[in-house]
Amino acid sequence: MYKILIIEDNPDIVANIYAFFEPKGFELDNAHNGISGLALASNNRYDVILLDVMLPGMDGTKLCKKLREELHDKTPVLMLTARDTILDKVAGFDSGADDYLVKPFSLVELESRIKALIRRHKDNHFEHGLTVGTLSLNHSEHTITREGKSLKLTPTGFKILHTLMSAAPRVVSKTELEEKVWGEDIPSSDALRTHMHGVRAQVDKPFDKIMIVTLPGVGYQIIDPDKA
Numbered sequence: 001m002y003k004i005l006i007i008e009d010n011p012d013i014v015a016n017i018y019a020f021f022e023p024k025g026f027e028l029d030n031a032h033n034g035i036s037g038l039a040l041a042s043n044n045r046y047d048v049i050l051l052d053v054m055l056p057g058m059d060g061t062k063l064c065k066k067l068r069e070e071l072h073d074k075t076p077v078l079m080l081t082a083r084d085t086i087l088d089k090v091a092g093f094d095s096g097a098d099d100y101l102v103k104p105f106s107l108v109e110l111e112s113r114i115k116a117l118i119r120r121h122k123d124n125h126f127e128h129g130l131t132v133g134t135l136s137l138n139h140s141e142h143t144i145t146r147e148g149k150s151l152k153l154t155p156t157g158f159k160i161l162h163t164l165m166s167a168a169p170r171v172v173s174k175t176e177l178e179e180k181v182w183g184e185d186i187p188s189s190d191a192l193r194t195h196m197h198g199v200r201a202q203v204d205k206p207f208d209k210i211m212i213v214t215l216p217g218v219g220y221q222i223i224d225p226d227k228a
Contacts, residue, residue: 007037034058068096076117133224173219
């Protein structure tokens with residue numbers, strides 16, 4: 001199931017998107033202005049964000065820029081707009097958007113664009129190495145190093161660390177972390193805590209400064225201790 005955030009102030013467009021995608025099993029959230037849209041995007045995990053350019057409260061380009069530069073959110077963003085000039089498209093891409101669809105649009109084409117963005121995001125997500133401070137993870141080679149020293153994690157521990165590093169410096173909630181690691185088959189409530197202990201034993205315990213931070217009641221975060 002894919003989860004989509006629609007930030008669009010036209011109720012007819014929102015209703016049409018819901019009518020088309022919900023029967024296909026998509027989970028949808030929506031906001032009618034830029035401020036509430038930014039709040040939803042900041043506090044929840046989505047596979048794609050559909051973002052109107054002309055919004056009350058905060059326009060789409062400003063919102064997208066905040067997602068990328070301030071929140072470091074890498075969620076694919078598909079801009080929806082009535083404007084079809086080169087300058088408008090350049091402005092959208094410069095703000096951090098991944099794709100651009102001009103109104104009125106076909107819902108079949110929208111679905112195709114959404115699936116392509118999700119596929120590309122997942123491919124990029126796993127192809128490239130991740131680095132936070134002196135900690136590096138290479139997914140294709142399944143290797144982890146900190147300060148040049150090789151670390152050994154279980155497959156589950158590797159997924160946990162990969163999720164935290166992909167989101168860094170954003171805080172990852174317990175629920176989001178469990179969904180990323182186990183999908184819908186989440187084990188007992190203590191499973192994450194147990195695996196996190198094993199990750200910390202490798203990533204933090206042998207070193208002078210900790211990188212994995214717990215925010216009680218909020219979630220987990222991985223930081224570069226030299227910049228904290």
